[in-house]
Amino acid sequence: MSYVKGLKCRECHRYYPAEATYVCEFCFGSLEVDYDYDKIASVISRQKISSGPKSIWRYRELLPIDGDPTVGFHAGLTPLFKADNLARELGMKELYIKDDSVCHPTLSFKDRVVAVALTKAKELGFSTVACASTGNLAGSVSAQAAWAGLNRFIFIPADLELGKVVGSLTYAPNLVAVEGNYDDVNRLCAEIAARYRWAFVNINIRPYYAEGSKTYGYEIAEQLGWRTPDHIVVPAASGSLLTKIWKAFNEFHKLGLVGPVRTRMHAAQAEGCGPIVTALKEKSDIIRPVKPKTIAKSLAIGNPADGIYALDAIKQSGGSGESVTDQEIIDAIKLLARTEGIFTETAGGVTMASAKKLIESGVIPKNESCVICITGNGLKTQEAVTDHIGRPYRIKPSLDSFEKELRGGSKIKEEVWQSK
Ligand SMILES: *Cc1c(COP(=O)(O)O)cnc(C)c1O
Ligand SMILES: [Zn+2]
Secondary structure, three states: OOOEEEEEEOOOOOEEOOOOOOEOOOOOOEEEEEEOHHHHHOOOOHHHHHOOOOOHHHHHHHOOOOOOOOOOOOOOOOOEEEOHHHHHHHOOOOEEEEEHHHOOOOOEOHHHHHHHHHHHHHHOOOOEEEEEOOOHHHHHHHHHHHHHOOEEEEEEEOOOOHHHHHHHHOOOOEEEEEOOOHHHHHHHHHHHHHHOOOEEOOOOOHHHHHHOOHHHHHHHHHHOOOOOOOEEEEEOOOOHHHHHHHHHHHHHHHOOOOOOOOOEEEEEEEOOEOHHHHHHHOOOOOOOOOOOOOOOHHHOOOOOOOHHHHHHHHHHHOOEEEEEOHHHHHHHHHHHHHHHOOOEOHHHHHHHHHHHHHHHOOOOOOOOOEEEEEOEEHHHHHHHOHHHOOOOOOOOOOHHHHHHHHOOOOOOOHHHHOOO
């Protein structure tokens, strides 16, 4: 059962059949999946969603597939929790973390989009899948395509973190390290996609892939008790996730599942690659491409495909954006770990640091609710923090050595050393 009307040009609104295509032939606008919402409204309900699968597929009616899902049965439905320790530190009343650092199977929100993309690729008859990746997509396509028995080609910038390379290569894809940045990789992949009948998840089947990001937004609304927050801080690379969370909230409202959407969307980027936030601050409608220079490699897209749509969503919602330095990213990774016990990657550091700035500057008022989007796992970008977290104490295997090394002149407070 499909609820898809077709692909619709975001610029001139022409319709196309739901095939492996992504640009409008008339105006070169990008294509987006459009649905028959009346039909969806007649079958969907809070109760039906709540009793559905414990994965992204509980929102299947709002995802662009024709038959039953075939990939990613455990992706999504990650924790959303009230972050009271962090809230206390920042002086906030109602602060939440949506934690995709534990998404199945590869510990980032990319597992959502890949589950949808590969299910669609199979429906469209592809046996080979591919992607251009800033890191997390590489791991997720490698893993989920391995499980689905698809051939896989993964293209990454050659300077990626070791954790991302190993986290892809272990699944035995054809991993191609391109000597260039992500924007170079993406350009090359568009050429390859034009030549071979492969499903590039974020190029020729991008309209379907991108819809997977909506599930992150649906879950937030459902887990907050069928409401949307006052604020949400979202990391932006291509700008797709931010755009789709906004779409998700508004679809839920259109279907009567939540009340009016008053959420302000805030973009988080690194200073070394912040074309969307720069456009916001300069009040410009044009996104000027940049050459990325940041430790947040998973967000290092200098020419963001959905940048203008992210800008639109931010403006419509009355939101804003903030960018942060490498040092602020590292400090924020440590802050989240120390307060909430979560080890996020550099992208999460960008989001956490941006949220902190927005709260401290009053853009996000302390008495309003806010969700911080943590989208990836810290074990994959260990080199970012390795030199900033100290070292283990090193001792001989004796009580004497233990006490001498730790108790003698250390910073550990005296009350800890109460004897039995
Ligand atoms: C890809 C990615 C994002 C943002 O992706 P968009 O291209 O803006 O949709 C955010 N966080 C992590 C960890 C990512 O891997
Ligand atoms: Zn068009």
